[in-house]
Amino acid sequence: MxxxxxxxxxxxxxxxxxxxxxxxxxxxxxxxxxxxxxxxxxxxxxxxxxxxxxxxxxxxxxxxxxxxxxxxxxxxxxxxxxxxxxxxxxxxxxxxxxxxxxxxxQTIALLASVEDDVVDAFRTGAGVPYDRYRGFQSWMAEESAARFDSALLDVIIPAIPGATEALTNGATLADLGCGSGHAIALLARAFPKSTFVGIDFSTEGLATAQQHADEACLTNVTFLNVDAAALDLVETFDYVTSFDAIHDQAQPHTVLENIHRSLVDDGTYLCVEPKAHSALIDNMEEPAAAYQYTISTMHCMSVSIAGGGEGLGTAWGSNRIAEALETAGFVDLAPVEVRPDRANSYVLCKKR
Ligand SMILES: C[S@@+](CC[C@H](N)C(=O)[O-])C[C@H]1O[C@@H](n2cnc3c(N)ncnc32)[C@H](O)[C@@H]1O
Missing domain, CATH: 1.10.10.10 (Winged helix-like DNA-binding domain superfamily/Winged helix DNA-binding domain)
Incomplete structure (x- = not known):
């Protein structure tokens, strides 16, 4: 002792x-x-x-x-x-x-509000479904809006080779797991000749997204209320983005395959996921690792399990993200540095 x-x-x-x-x-x-x-x-x-x-x-x-x-x-x-x-x-x-x-x-308060469900889930191995997280969509929207406002148009889109020019001239972009649609709204306003599709299965998130699009009179935006695991679009989009929307999927690998299929031949996918290493030992020195594993246990992993999924967890990490992208058929994987957002890793990849 x-x-x-x-x-x-x-x-x-x-x-x-x-x-x-x-x-x-x-x-x-x-x-x-x-x-x-x-x-x-x-x-x-x-x-x-x-x-x-x-x-x-x-x-x-x-x-x-x-x-x-x-x-x-x-x-x-x-x-x-x-x-x-x-x-x-x-x-x-x-x-x-x-x-x-x-x-x-606010994350801590949100997670605390489902503590009883999570304690039960420890005993049963079941998940905690999205609808138990009251206020999740508005919390998420507030969290990510600040990031999108500061970086989407000035840093993130310019980091995708050729994207600014293509979107200025007219292209199609889908944001998978768009939540309340703030990214889509910013893009639609900035690139009026392009068409934008927000995809999510949250009726609450999409209602807010549609309301904001209507208020801003955006006519180049549509929203699809669909489970991404059942997304069946073929060669539809020039670009697909997903912001923190793969790791908490019930079927992340199917979703990546669906994204791959939905892209045109030379299409580009920007996959944004929480920044982490894939092995616990490598995350031990990361300043917010305990926070990340807590969010994982009390939300990201448990919503995935609730949908019958594998519960990848928030910190599935850069190696496993790359493996999953390659397994889904993506090539030319390239990490992108987005300085204002140190909490996420950005990976660009091509369909072929
Ligand atoms: C962590 S949130 C990120 C939201 C948004 N991209 C942002 O950054 O604010 C994940 C989003 O993915 C959506 N989502 C999770 N599983 C989904 C599925 N199977 N099909 C469609 N959307 C899904 C959730 O409803 C939620 O809006």
Whole structure:
């Protein structure tokens, strides 16, 4: 028994308890707009902040206590004023776009909401179906919209050789697992001569996607409500993209084959999947590995199993992604560096 090791672990566990708690409170700070409100206000009392944010002072004061204890905000005990340091602003406010980690903290609350189902699933080996995740589509849409807004048109599309020119002149692109369709909407607006198809089996996600397309008067967009494993289109698209939409499929290999078949002969597929190594040992030093395996257990793996699938898991990793693409028939695999998005790996490949 190494007493020092036990002591260090005790300290790690207390940190973990604090971090998990703080994540929930930061999610609340994001959803109530408290972080956005605090930014630029300088030093405020709990009453001033509550008044500005139109929230209840007692709750705001307790939230500020948690934020102070967690090192998120500064506190002056004499004046009883709190301040969001300017260095923290972009990491916790909507103005930070894809850097806003307070938005990402909502993941912890979402996963916690299905804990009972996941505990049952540990006993039965069954999965947890999508419909148990209340608010999944709106959470996902918010998470990925920030990334798409900052990188899709300026970095991701230009990284696909010839795509900007082809889409400007008129091409067809499908986004598989499009969710609430933000990527499709951005593309449709930027490339009016091209046609875009969003594919998903979430009625909720597609309803939002259609509503946004209608509001923006986009006439070059359609949405297909179909299970990607049953997608039966032949030589239809010049480009297919999938953003975080393969690993949680029930039948990922069938879906990749369907994507392959749906492309025209010289078609291109951009496969975007969570960045990870395929072996646990190689992920041990990755800063967000525990987070990634938790999302996997409590969502990505379990929704796949719920659909009768193999439960690839979030961290199936770059080697297995490449193997799966090649098995589906794709060639010329090429990783693409998309700097603003460090959480995902981007692989381009050709049909032939
Ligand atoms: C993790 S979300 C990613 C959504 C979107 N691409 C984004 O980045 O915001 C995965 C999406 O794949 C969809 N999906 C999962 N399995 C599917 C299937 N078998 N057929 C069609 N869509 C599916 C889900 O409904 C969900 O919208």
């Amino acid at each position: 190494d007493k020092e090791r036990a002591k260090a672990f005790m300290s790690t566990m207390v940190d973990t308890l604090n971090s998990g708690s703080l994540a929930l409170m930061m999610s609340i700070g994001h959803r109530t707009g408290l972080f956005d409100q605090m930014a630029g206000m300088g030093e405020v009392t709990s009453s001033e902040l509550a008044h500005a944010a139109q929230l209840d002072e007692r709750y705001v004061r307790e939230w500020l206590a948690a934020m102070t204890s967690g090192g998120v905000v500064d506190y002056d005990a004499t004046s009883e004023r709190f301040e969001l340091p300017v260095e923290h602003e972009r990491l916790v406010t909507r103005a930070g776009g894809p850097l806003n980690l307070a938005s990402t903290m």
